Amino acid sequence: MRKELIQTLRDVRMRVLLFGAPIIQLTIFGLALSTEIKNIKLAAFSQPEDAMFRRVAEGFYASGWFVRINHMPGADPFELIASGRADAALISPKEGLARSAGRGGGKIQLLVDASNAAKARAVEAYAKNIIAAAAVREYGARGEAALKFDVRVLYNPAMESSMFLVPGVMGMLACLITIILTAMSLTRERELGTFETIVSAPLSNAEILLGKTLPYILLGLANVVLVVIAGYLIFGVPVRGALWQLALGALAFVITTVSVGTFISTISKNQQQAMLGGFIFLFPAILMSGVLYPVENMPKAVIAAAYLDPLMYFVRILRNIMLKGGDAHVFWTNLGALALMALFAAGLAYKRFRQTLN
Amino acid sequence: MNQFNIHRAYSIARKEVMHILRDPFTLALALGLPVMLVTFFGYAIDYEVKNIKLAVLDRDNGPAARRLKEIFPASGYFHLVDIAPGSGPVAMLDSGRASAALFIEPGFSRKIKGGGAVEAQFVLDGSDNSKAAALIGYLPGIRRAAQVRLTGSPAREPSSFAPALLPGASKKRGSAKLLFPPNNPAGPRQYYPAGAAPSAESEADPFSAETRFLYNPELNSRWFTIPGLAAIIIGLLAILLTALTVAREWENGSMELLLSTPVRPLEIMAGKLAPYGILVLAGVFFVYFVARLVFGVPFAGSHVLYLAACLLYITAALSQGLVISVITRQQQVAMQLGMITGLLPSMLLSGFIFPVESMPEFFQYLTMLLPPRWFMAAARGIILKGADLGELAVPFLALGLLSAGMLALALKKFKTDLE
Numbered sequence: 001m002r003k004e005l006i007q008t009l010r011d012v013r014m015r016v017l018l019f020g021a022p023i024i025q026l027t028i029f030g031l032a033l034s035t036e037i038k039n040i041k042l043a044a045f046s047q048p049e050d051a052m053f054r055r056v057a058e059g060f061y062a063s064g065w066f067v068r069i070n071h072m073p074g075a076d077p078f079e080l081i082a083s084g085r086a087d088a089a090l091i092s093p094k095e096g097l098a099r100s101a102g103r104g105g106g107k108i109q110l111l112v113d114a115s116n117a118a119k120a121r122a123v124e125a126y127a128k129n130i131i132a133a134a135a136v137r138e139y140g141a142r143g144e145a146a147l148k149f150d151v152r153v154l155y156n157p158a159m160e161s162s163m164f165l166v167p168g169v170m171g172m173l174a175c176l177i178t179i180i181l182t183a184m185s186l187t188r189e190r191e192l193g194t195f196e197t198i199v200s201a202p203l204s205n206a207e208i209l210l211g212k213t214l215p216y217i218l219l220g221l222a223n224v225v226l227v228v229i230a231g232y233l234i235f236g237v238p239v240r241g242a243l244w245q246l247a248l249g250a251l252a253f254v255i256t257t258v259s260v261g262t263f264i265s266t267i268s269k270n271q272q273q274a275m276l277g278g279f280i281f282l283f284p285a286i287l288m289s290g291v292l293y294p295v296e297n298m299p300k301a302v303i304a305a306a307y308l309d310p311l312m313y314f315v316r317i318l319r320n321i322m323l324k325g326g327d328a329h330v331f332w333t334n335l336g337a338l339a340l341m342a343l344f345a346a347g348l349a350y351k352r353f354r355q356t357l358n
Numbered sequence: 359m360n361q362f363n364i365h366r367a368y369s370i371a372r373k374e375v376m377h378i379l380r381d382p383f384t385l386a387l388a389l390g391l392p393v394m395l396v397t398f399f400g401y402a403i404d405y406e407v408k409n410i411k412l413a414v415l416d417r418d419n420g421p422a423a424r425r426l427k428e429i430f431p432a433s434g435y436f437h438l439v440d441i442a443p444g445s446g447p448v449a450m451l452d453s454g455r456a457s458a459a460l461f462i463e464p465g466f467s468r469k470i471k472g473g474g475a476v477e478a479q480f481v482l483d484g485s486d487n488s489k490a491a492a493l494i495g496y497l498p499g500i501r502r503a504a505q506v507r508l509t510g511s512p513a514r515e516p517s518s519f520a521p522a523l524l525p526g527a528s529k530k531r532g533s534a535k536l537l538f539p540p541n542n543p544a545g546p547r548q549y550y551p552a553g554a555a556p557s558a559e560s561e562a563d564p565f566s567a568e569t570r571f572l573y574n575p576e577l578n579s580r581w582f583t584i585p586g587l588a589a590i591i592i593g594l595l596a597i598l599l600t601a602l603t604v605a606r607e608w609e610n611g612s613m614e615l616l617l618s619t620p621v622r623p624l625e626i627m628a629g630k631l632a633p634y635g636i637l638v639l640a641g642v643f644f645v646y647f648v649a650r651l652v653f654g655v656p657f658a659g660s661h662v663l664y665l666a667a668c669l670l671y672i673t674a675a676l677s678q679g680l681v682i683s684v685i686t687r688q689q690q691v692a693m694q695l696g697m698i699t700g701l702l703p704s705m706l707l708s709g710f711i712f713p714v715e716s717m718p719e720f721f722q723y724l725t726m727l728l729p730p731r732w733f734m735a736a737a738r739g740i741i742l743k744g745a746d747l748g749e750l751a752v753p754f755l756a757l758g759l760l761s762a763g764m765l766a767l768a769l770k771k772f773k774t775d776l777e
Contacts, residue, residue, distance in 0.1 A: 014691070017691070017694055017695065017698065021698050025698070025702060025703075028707075028721070028724070029702070029706055029707075031718065031721065032706075032707060032712075032717045032718065032721035032724070032725075033706060033707075033712045033717070034712065034716055034717070035487045035488045035491065035712070036491075036716060037713060037716050038715070038716040039715040039716060040715075041715075056565075078572070081572055082743060082744075082745070082749070083745075083749050084739065084743075084745070084749060087715075097565060100565065101564040101565040104564075105564075105565070105566075106564060106565030106566075107565065107566065107567075107568045108565055108566070108567050108568065109567075109568050109570065110567045110568065110569045110570065111570050111572055112569060112570070112571050112572065113572055113573060113743075114571035114572055114573050114574035114575070114577055114582075114742075115572075115573045115574060115582065115738045115739070115742040115743050116582055116713060116738070117405060117574055117577045117578065117579050117581065117582040118405045118579070118582070118713075119713050120571055120574070120577055121405065121406075121577060124567075124569050124571075125495045127567050127569070128498075128566075128567055129498070131565070131566060131567045132498075132566070135564050135565055135566070138564065139564045148475065148476070148477045148478075148501070149477070149478055149479075149480045149497055149501055150477050150478070150479045150480065151480050151481075151482070151494060151497065152479065152480070152481045152482070153481075153482055153484040153490060153494075154448070154451060154481060154482065154483060154484055154485075155483065155484045155485045156484035156485060156487065156490075157484060159484055159487055159490060159491065160487075161487055163485075163487075164484075164485060164486060164487035164488075165487075169702075172702065173702075176697060176698070176701065176702065180693060180694045180697045180698070181694070183693075184689065184690045184693060185690075188689065188690050191609075192609075269381070269383070270381065271602060271606070271689040271690065271693070272381065272384050272599075272602050272606075272689075273381070273383055273384055273387075274693075275598055275602060275689075275693045275696075276384060276387045276388070276391070276598070278693070278697070279391075279594065279595075279598060279697075279701075280387075280391065282697070282701060283395060283591070283594075283701070284395070284398070284399075286701075286702075286705065287399055287402070287403070288402070290486075292705075292711050293402075293403050293404075293405075293488075294407060294486060294488065294489050296408075296409045296410075296411075296457075297404055297406070297407055297408055297409065298402045298403070298404070299401060299402065302398075302401065302402040316454070319485050319486070320454065320485075323484075323485040324452055324485055325452075327449075327452040327453045327454070329453045329455075330452075330453050330454050
């Protein structure tokens with residue numbers, strides 16, 4: 001077991017890979033990614049004397065979400081969008097907005113490039129609100145609203161993307177690192193022929209397996225600790241719940257992924273297979289974890305599959321502890337699921353491991 | 359002796375093909391994986407946020423409160439969950455058993471009947487941003503529909519509400535962001551439950567927006583997800599498969615053997631890349647048929663152009679794999695490096711999920727180093743918008759440059775290793 005740990009840490013490249021890469025990636029993703037859509041390129045089209053429309057358009061540019069795209073008079077809005085120079089075009093009625101509105105129900109046309117459907121949705125939502133506010137500015141509010149919602153956002157009141165993404169990215173990184181460390185380990189030994197040496201040593205199967213996996217479990221945990229500290233220092237993502245809960249969750253998760261990785265490495269005949277196996281596990285695990293897409297949104301059959309995803313449970317635990325301060329019900333149910341998985345995966349890995357030995 | 363000899367490259371390729379064929383499991387996986395993953399996730403991923411669990415605390419119990427409660431599930435986005443005994447709405451949010459909670463105070467129905475203004479508090483779980491933002495985006499529509507149902511009078515955006523929603527109202531992002539629907543799936547198009555006519559409301563507005571979605575009029579998430587998914591899976595597969603090839607030869611010691619033959623480095627590279635290129639290209643064809651036949655993704659542009667983009671992209675991804683392979687010389691490290699530089703960056707920074715234009719400027723430049731970012735732009739342009747080569751000159755050029763750069767790097771490193 002010590003041999004494995006030393007071997008892994010001896011290689012400088014390995015050390016960089018293990019400890020440098022997660023921090024770098026966490027920083028990049030945390031800084032770069034935002035669930036907010038920004039810098040939408042908008043071109044406005046109107047008759048030159050249409051002052052009201054121009055005020056409405058200025059409202060768009062002042063919002064901070066839209067970027068002004070200038071165009072020649074007589075340019076074709078469709079052409080601008082087709083060429084990708086604009087994401088959206090705002091077009092005033094021919095007769096002028098004030099005239100059209102005076103006759104009741106003026107329509108400003110909004111063309112949106114929907115080749116990115118998610119972005120198109122955001123653009124429409126922004127535009128609706130900006131135009132509604134402009135209408136109030138121009139004509140004053142008509143009548144008092146009978147019903148209002150007083151909206152409060154809990155846990156992340158400023159709705160900062162990093163607060164929500166960083167715990168998710170942490171989970172993904174922990175998953176990635178443990179799987180890629182273990183998926184090839186045994187396959188490699190078998191290919192190199194060093195496996196026989198270990199097997200011939202006076203150790204029981206369980207001892208060998210434990211010796212082979214424990215270092216990776218420790219490395220995985222060290223990684224989680226590192227990433228949590230980095231998340232706190234760089235992004236100010238708090239840990240509002242108890243640290244022991246976080247530690248317990250991380251332990252169960254790391255045991256699961258290390259076991260899955262070991263299992264992959266026992267069933268693979270060569271390293272190429274092991275790598276593909278790791279990919280087959282990682283890709284769905286990440287997409288179904290709820291970090292990138294809400295799980296509840298998926299079709300029922302897919303949700304059923306997502307319940308087999310250890311990363312989903314771990315991300316739930318992470319988010320609950322870090323942002324919500326830890327709820328006993330959430331913690332214990334998800335931890336229970338993870339523990340079951342850890343047990344099952346470890347058992348499977350052990351069984352396969354014994355078979356390979358014999 | 360110094361020239362590139364196609365026959366020698368061909369021999370290397372044949373050897374590599376034998377290697378692939380000897381391992382039917384890998385072959386089947388390499389061919390089947392893209393189709394499997396695209397089908398599964400094409401089906402799974404939907405940007406529209408639905409099935410939001412809403413807990414309602416109704417302290418009023420009047421007829422108006424009941425009607426307000428019914429409006430939410432009628433929108434198609436919410437379903438009501440009962441508040442567990444002994445628990446409150448906020449505890450429901452804490453435990454994740456609800457994503458949002460609505461508080462209706464006593465006297466709600468009475469005030470509505472008397473024609474007064476009422477307020478209902480809406481609390482939501484901000485720990486999942488994309489969901490919370492979508493939720494806030496649904497609220498104005500629901501509010502309008504509710505107002506019609508409760509009072510019978512179509513009312514406009516309340517003056518006190520709209521400016522607060524507005525980003526332009528203040529430059530303070532924090533407070534402005536709070537109330538605004540910033541996000542991916544923000545705007546539903548069907549706010550109105552049956553019975554509440556949307557036109558009644560827009561007639562009352564002096565002017566409003568009439569949105570036309572080009573290229574994907576129904577905002578079908580799949581049309582947009584599937585080309586992206588295909589790009590990511592194909593690219594990753596190409597990186598991972600090639601990352602191991604050269605490293606395998608070093609590890610097995612067969613590289614020395616290969617080098618003692620008169621084969622030139624460039625020939626080795628070409629021979630090693632070609633079979634994997636063909637393998638991955640086969641994956642592209644499968645994915646194409648699934649996308650067209652199963653998911654009905656339209657194809658507006660030129661197939662030839664798309665094929666050219668695929669070839670360039672595959673070359674870039676294979677070259678990236680080759681660089682990794684040449685540098686690491688060890689299969690395990692090669693795989694680790696391939697996964698780390700491939701998986702998360704190509705999923706998160708390529709514009710697949712998070713638009714590149716929304717990133718801070720520095721990171722926009724950083725993404726330029728990623729082949730999938732360019733291919734994503736080219737593929738979506740060709741498939742949905744029918745863009746021509748002139749419009750896609752930049753992505754094509756970038757892909758070409760990246761491939762050439764990485765190939766040169768791999769070759770140089772390979773040559774120095776030999777000396």
